[in-house]
Amino acid sequence: PRLVGTGFEDYIGEAWNLRLVSNLHAGVTIREPHAEDARHTCYRWHIQDPITFKKSLKVELERRSFITVKDPETGEAVRGDFKYRPDLCSSVAYWYQRTVATSTTPFPTVEERLPPEIWVVPRDMVASEMKDGKSPLKTSPGLNPINKNNKMGWVHFARRIFHAENDKVGAWFEVPFKVSAEGRYSISVFQILFREYGIWKLTLLGPDTEKVLAERLDFWNPYITRLEYTPEASIYGTNHEAKVGICDLKPGDYVFRFECIGSHPLSFNERTGTNGLGIGIDGISLRKLPWGDMHAWYKDYLVREKAHNEKQATEARRVVAELDKAIKAYKKDLGHYPEALEALLERPAELNMSSGTRIGHWPYFKGGRIPLDPWGQRYRYAAPGRYNPDSFDVWSVRGESRQLDRWIGNWDAAE
Known part of the structure; x- marks a missing residue:
């Protein structure tokens, strides 16, 4: 099908x-x-x-x-x-x-x-996970992120997340990563939404790049108010993908910079008795898209589409002409038009019953089957025709059945 x-x-x-x-x-x-x-x-x-x-x-x-x-x-x-x-x-x-x-x-x-994907996993970069105890993460003074047990940690099925306790607006940390292949990347942050987390600004820094990906990335968990998420949303939080942008990246070293800019009014940290300002991250994904500049691709596509469409139209006209010729031969032999195009493929019984001197123009259409048109649709046939009411129409809808003026039919030749 x-x-x-x-x-x-x-x-x-x-x-x-x-x-x-x-x-x-x-x-x-x-x-x-x-x-x-x-x-x-x-x-x-x-x-x-x-x-x-x-x-x-x-x-x-x-x-x-x-x-x-x-x-x-x-x-x-x-x-x-x-x-x-x-x-x-x-x-x-x-x-x-x-x-x-x-x-x-x-x-x-x-x-x-699947397309290539870069996974940036901050939990694996904290000091406790490094052999030498030196973390590649850069942080503001007093911010000490950890690798924390949490069943919402889905990346690599580790059930652990990056977690940072924070009491200050303006606190920040930077997560380094490397891009090896130039391309167009779709970037997603897999947030851990939690009842005591804050709002953070996300900026991408790198070769010839300084782009704010998200002015306000809220890590507070709105799902704690919904019964179907109880009690996990309150205990572990919710893993949520936030798509933050599409970037054209060159090979080189990059940094994701997170900066705390405030808190959701309903976020509450029981330890401090104030609005929560923390953050939890499962991972950051950069999916390499299988195309580059879409506008440049589209301009090139229009040129290729024109040549492709002309080739398809030429082939459709050729087959329509062959079908037109076959239908006329059928009419000449039998005195009437076929009921369907498939009748052109079988030797009519009338020819079998005729005298031995009447061979007719069989076979009418060679190849053993009526082909589909270049757009993968069947050729259409009507007798009497709409455009040729005294004979028949045979045509291709050209893949666009709603646009009658673009159909390719035997009335083109008649006109």
Whole structure:
């Protein structure tokens, strides 16, 4: 089976957009806001409508939709509709079979399936974790971060977090890391939200770089007020991913600088009896995106798209001309038009019953099957036609069935 054109959201039970929803046979478990680094996870179970196969199964989804990029010179958004996107996609399939399934090709490694990712783990940099007792972390006077037991520490499944007791606005610490490959990175801070933590400003420092990633990164835990998170939210906190920006980074040494700028009004530190100013971090992720400057990519894409579309249109016109010729030959032999294009593939019974001197123009269309058009859709046929009411229409919708003026049909030749 294949899904061509718009409407992927319909396949998973949605319409005009994706929303967070979990139903019995379809749903969306991750749906991030529209952005260059947005991630989505969807599922669809064919329990009530199974797709059967005997030897192998190939499923295709067309990767076309709208795309928006920002012009770095003007800051304006440039939008393209129904474009081939550079999305990074992966899938998992489950099926039922009577025998044990065996693979003919080795399963790709994690490195082959996922984009490169840099993990910065501050808990592993505190003094107690270093062999020489010297931490690479820099801190303001009096700030002594530790590696603390906490089941919300998910990075590397260590169940430990970076934790810093803090009583002062203006306290700071710096976490060093290294970038070895130039590229465009999506940066996320995996916060530990807790009842006594404060608000921190995050700045990225490095080669030709000084960028504020978050003016106010609040580490107070709002989930302590919700019954379904009791008691873990109050005891351990909540692991929360905060996406803080996309940066073009060169190879070199960098620093994440955290600076305490205040506290949430409901944050409370029982030890001091005042608003909490501490912080907890599981880790910081830098995901290398599989593309560079999106605006430069889009300008190049438009050039390649034009050449690609012209090649597709040329091929569609060629097949439409062949089908037009075959239908006319069928009509000449039998005196009427075929009911469907598939009739061009079988020798008509009328020819078999005719005299031996009447061979006709069989075969009408060679190849054994009617091909799909270059956009992966079937060629359409109607007799009488809409554009050729006295004969027939045969056409390709050109992948855009809503835009009739872009269809490629045998009326072009007639006109």
